[in-house]
Amino acid sequence: MMETIYSSSTEIYNEEITYQNPLLFLKIFELINESAVHGIPDPWYWHCHKQVEFLIVTEGTLGIQTKDAYTLLEAGDVMVLGSSQPHRTHKYSAAPLRQIVFQVDLMQHFDLSAMPYLHCFSELTHPLESFNALFRQNAEVKRAAYDLILGIYEESQSQKLGYELAISAGIKNLLLLLLRNDNRDLTALTEDTGLSRLRPALDYVDRHLSDKIAVEDVCSKLGLSYHYFIKYFKKVMGLSFVDYVNYKRIKKAERLLLTRDLSIMEVSFEVGILNMAQFYKLFKRHNQCSPKEFKQRMRSQTSLTPALAQ
Structure with a gap:
């Protein structure tokens, strides 16, 4: 479901995400575009949603614009978009494009044991987009994040016994990967913040x-x-x-x-x-x-x- 916030030449859509599993607060799916049509569409609409979005490209090239930059994602690349951050994407080349879109309410995955680290992922003081620099600079971390997101997608598709546990563990491991490889000093943020x-x-x-x-x-x-x-x-x-x-x-x-x-x-x-x-x-x-x-x-x-x- 997409709701037009403003009607203008630069419309932005507030996308209401319908969770595939309401208990996991996420939606993860594959987009495949084998058409030779590519390039920037006209019009090229912005959209946003309150959920954090991770993107991985498995084949082809994806063009994505955020408020900070226009970036090309190629096979093996990972990108994260923070909550309510406007963005728009397009197929960059004539080659087939395959991508996995992972939209998740991360805050719902902070249980009591993880709560002391909630503020390390705050959009206010440490925007999640800063982790994209980590993906660019550290190929090992990017590959690990890519594999974790791909694993979450595969579990969501197979729905084998215990897939919910596997997905929850995958999300926790993704957060741990980012936390332990971030170059910023996050030690001051690991105490109970009293945000409530x-x-x-x-x-x-x-x-x-x-x-x-x-x-x-x-x-x-x-x-x-x-x-x-x-x-x-x-x-x-x-x-x-x-x-x-x-x-x-x-x-x-x-x-x-x-x-x-x-x-x-x-x-x-x-x-x-x-x-x-x-x-x-x-x-x-x-x-x-x-x-x-x-x-x-x-x-x-x-x-x-x-x-x-x-």
Whole structure:
């Protein structure tokens, strides 16, 4: 099921994933395209979904664009797309294309034993897309991830006795592979984060991004003093409350620039930043380009410079 969020020349679809096994919170399937037709389609639509997506290519070449880059995936390549990250793909060459798409709600696979590592895979402080650099730089890790995803697919197809256990183990092993081979210092994130206690504050921010957000109003939602809340939030989330709000506002701005025909000023106001100089500064800090440059880059279909994944 696909729902159009905005109707424009750059429509983006919010895909509602129907799980093959509701207890595993995942959908994994193979796409085969043997047609000689290839190249960028017109129109070329964006889509997103709340589930994390892993892609592996078993034959041919897949072109994929995210907000960060246009990449070519060839046989043996692996790519991960974080939750709710817009992306679009196409068949790059006339040769047959075979790919496996693995969509999963990773958070559902963190049981009590794995919970201390939940924040190591946080979209807020450590976007999952950063693991793609690991796949590019470490052929052994890429191959291991490829084999694990392929194994999960094969188990889902065979549905032999205990396949649910095999799939759950495969997902845990995939997370372990990423965790142990990540070059970032994740030791500070392995303690219980208390994220559930902050949930009302995070939900409040999501609902009021277009408004002025006062720390005092958020504190009252949790029944915490101002100073305790500021320290507690930084400890749990790994960044300050102000930085978190700015992060969420810029992410919303990216989506508006991608999908709505609004001026830069209108986008700035829509995300609750009334000072244009501040909006430009924050946007450039997160994207290394201006909002105008971002909009032009993301809407361009003719100036894509492919980068090989390996």
